[in-house]
Amino acid sequence: MNRYGLLIGLILLLASCRAKPGTAEARESAPTDSTVVQALVFPFPEIPATLTEPEARKSYLLTHYWEQFDFADTTLVNNRDVTEQGFVNFIALLLDGTTPEELTRESLANWCAGFVGKEHARQVLTQTADDYLFNPNSPFYNENLYGLYLETLLGMLPQTDAMRSSYQFKLKLVKRNNPGNRATDFTYYLPNGTRRTLAATQVKGDRLLLMFYDPECESCHEVLLQMAADTALAEAVRAGKLSVLAVYTEGNDEAWRKALPDLPKGWTVGIDHEAVKTGALYDLKAMPSLYLLDGQKTVLLKDAAYEKIRATLAL
Template sequence: MPKSHPPITTIAIALACIGLAVASCKGNHRPEPPASSYSALLDSVDFGDAQLIRQPELLLKPSLSFFSFLENTHQEQPEAIAAFMRKVLDADTAILKYMVDDVIEKYLFEAGSPIRNDHIYRRMIDYVIEDPRIGQLTKNRFSAHAALLDQNMPGSGANNFYFVDKEGVRRQLRDFSAVPVLLYFHNPDCEACKVTTRQLMNSSGLKTAVDNQQIQVIAVYPDPDLKPWRTATFPDKWLNVYAEKPDELNVLYDLRAIPCMYLLDRQNRVRSKDGTIEEVLTTIEKM
């Protein structure tokens, strides 16, 4: 079965508030960037007001606007995140728990969120796990998220793993170092995967690169039930494989949402991590 995204009941509220619609597994729509500075956004909410927990939308909506601001700024991002987290971590206990569990984690990390942002979430994790008011179970969970997000960062060597091809041959990623590699994690039954597969197959630039042995596409099926994998069809020059140890793969690679692509150079260093198909194809053309 394809990977399913975790249910996010509060997303409906947020989407109604900010006029978004979820168009795909990855969520392509984003809130409009707010015009005000982050200071004005933060000052608009009194996180110390314990009564606000009775109207969580009054905490959620400005938080989503703030996340949108963060996504659209780089110079101010570190200090803005620090200011936001100071307010959150100094908040009333019930508000603190709501913000950490039901806003920060749910909207920035969970696979089904239309405003998921691993970079911003990773910065916030450090504040959460260092705060004495946060319970140990929550700290452990956020630490596990940090470990997952820190895997296969651009510029680092890609984690090696074993897979099996259609002929039953066992291989490993590090065997492929003659040319760059596009790791394409997919499930044939996933609707978003079907769209991405068609886009990859219809890319003349990718086809030319594959035909000229300038890149190797490895389509990796990451789930234990092999029935869908056996039905998958790909171009002859792609390598169609399944992960030998799916549970281990999900520790080595962040596969919260599929389709998911990692682009590696000739030394198996990560050039692009979980990029959009447009980003991946553009990078391939420049390699």
């Protein structure tokens, strides 16, 4: 059983086995003056015993997940063991691969409705969503769910809300250059000054590895060294099975030219004069940013790790 499946089982078991208030079981387990008050735990909803099918129980849990959570209690909101762990369990359920989009949207709407009018809770929970769903280093990184959350939140905020433009900007980023869509066109310049566009870039073997990079960033340097040492990649480029386009996005012409000799032969290397970054044409929150395109510039992989691109290309 995978970790999400195990998590679902544990949460459903927890929700169904909670003692009902007023029962003997609840009275026996309740703290007394002589006992130590237990640490706070996330207040999961109690699933009706009449719901026996796993799908129905999961649907009820997600729909009512946040109903007993007090978003106005700043102490509770600040308790990471409760709030953050509760959120992690929540998105794990949403991302288990079996949750319909309609249920996902309803669950997100109920969650957003709880904090949207509570300034502190909103600040904490929107940052939590960014950290877990929009950070590429997070194991829960998922732009699709993040986009659904942003759409839900924007649908509830007043038009005059000061954060609307920030949320709208992020939503535009996650909707751009997704697999199956045509990659956004942009202009870049070769070392000799020749002007080119992505759309007009010739592609060999119907595959283009597009890389946005900065040789002065440590992570970029590590990935570039890995790619430069990859003999299978070099052979694919030499044999015309693949084209590589590396575009420098940071605007320091001197730094870009100084690092040109470090890039492998056979690659097309350009500088975009910061057009991609300033126009937010691609999401460059983590560098390098790698995309796999076909010959028509349709996105096959978006902002993917080099290992995943290698596996897709069967290098």
